[in-house]
Amino acid sequence: MNIRVVIIDDEPLARLAVKVRLSRREGFTLVGEFGDGTSAYEGVMALRPDLVFVDVEMPGKTGLEVLAALPPAQRPMAILLTAHDGFAVQAFELAALDYLLKPVDDERMDEALDRAQQAFPYRGQHRAATSMAPKRPSFSVRAGSRTVLVPVAEVERIEADGDYATLHAQGKTWLVRERLHNLAMQLDARQFHRVHRSSIVRLDMITEVHSLTNRDALLRLRDGSVLRASRTYMPALAEALQHLDEKA
Structure with missing residues (x-):
């Protein structure tokens, strides 16, 4: 124990x-x-x-x-x-x-x-x-006069935008009227991880972790974008990435 x-x-x-x-x-x-x-x-x-x-x-x-x-x-x-x-x-x-x-x-x-x-x-x-509770399978977003369902499996990262959140999925961005911390609880922690108070990343999108002197880190993603990971979230992120490597 x-x-x-x-x-x-x-x-x-x-x-x-x-x-x-x-x-x-x-x-x-x-x-x-x-x-x-x-x-x-x-x-x-x-x-x-x-x-x-x-x-x-x-x-x-x-x-x-x-x-x-x-x-x-x-x-x-x-x-x-x-x-x-x-x-x-x-x-x-x-x-x-x-x-x-x-x-x-x-x-x-x-x-x-x-x-x-x-x-x-x-x-x-x-x-x-x-x-083991069921996780959210998709996000319902507005695209003009249409409602579009964005599968969670296509989401690469999510960034906070005040009372909203921006989904990044396959080269497109979608605005969701939900706060980031609410979305974090609806995602599978084995696939998505909060890396900063303003961002969530799909773990398999991370290709490189560069540690900084203040114990923060810079994350390079498959699409070439770079995100900052706060030291608050780094211990749990390192553990999650280790488990991901073990399964690969």
């Missing part, structure tokens, strides 16, 4: 305290940490951890808002961290595993990790069932 963990807290020392305690326990692997709600949301969507430690109160988007914004099927197990005892109702509504008051003592931390290990097998069954 290996539970993949993300820590979300705007206080570096608080993140460090959780990391130190995690390092003492087998069966948990830290895959990411974030200090604000916006990057945390994008990171969780990209990394898809099994468990998050999340600070309830942060500047900007709060930890509870991050959890609430995640699609229920992709919402990880959550252990809430807070300095104030006043969020039990919200924790219950979001099905949080535990609710720890700062500073967290070792005994309460161990209890929370025990709960995560007990709940993990059931979480795995739920995700497996979700991954």
Whole structure:
């Protein structure tokens, strides 16, 4: 059993305290940490951890808002961290595993990790069932006065355009009135991958990955176009490309 963990807290020392305690326990692997709600949301969507430690109160988007914004099927197990005892109702509504008051003592931390290990097998069954759910076969787009169905299999990449998204398929572009993060949940993760907050790419379109000094990367596609991949999405993208190579 290996539970993949993300820590979300705007206080570096608080993140460090959780990391130190995690390092003492087998069966948990830290895959990411974030200090604000916006990057945390994008990171969780990209990394898809099994468990998050999340600070309830942060500047900007709060930890509870991050959890609430995640699609229920992709919402990880959550252990809430807070300095104030006043969020039990919200924790219950979001099905949080535990609710720890700062500073967290070792005994309460161990209890929370025990709960995560007990709940993990059931979480795995739920995700497996979700991954087998039917995926969207085509996109319905407007072309003048006509409605055209664009098969998902022909889509090469998708780019955000405000409240819309632009499909790139076989040399043509189509505008879809849906946000990018909604489209990402309707696509097969074995074929498509979000590489940036503004773009999704079909994995077999990627011919080259050039790493940058800031841990971002440039992706060259089969049609010659170049896209930037954010470091937030790179670990999951590298893993997906490895699995794609193994199947080839």
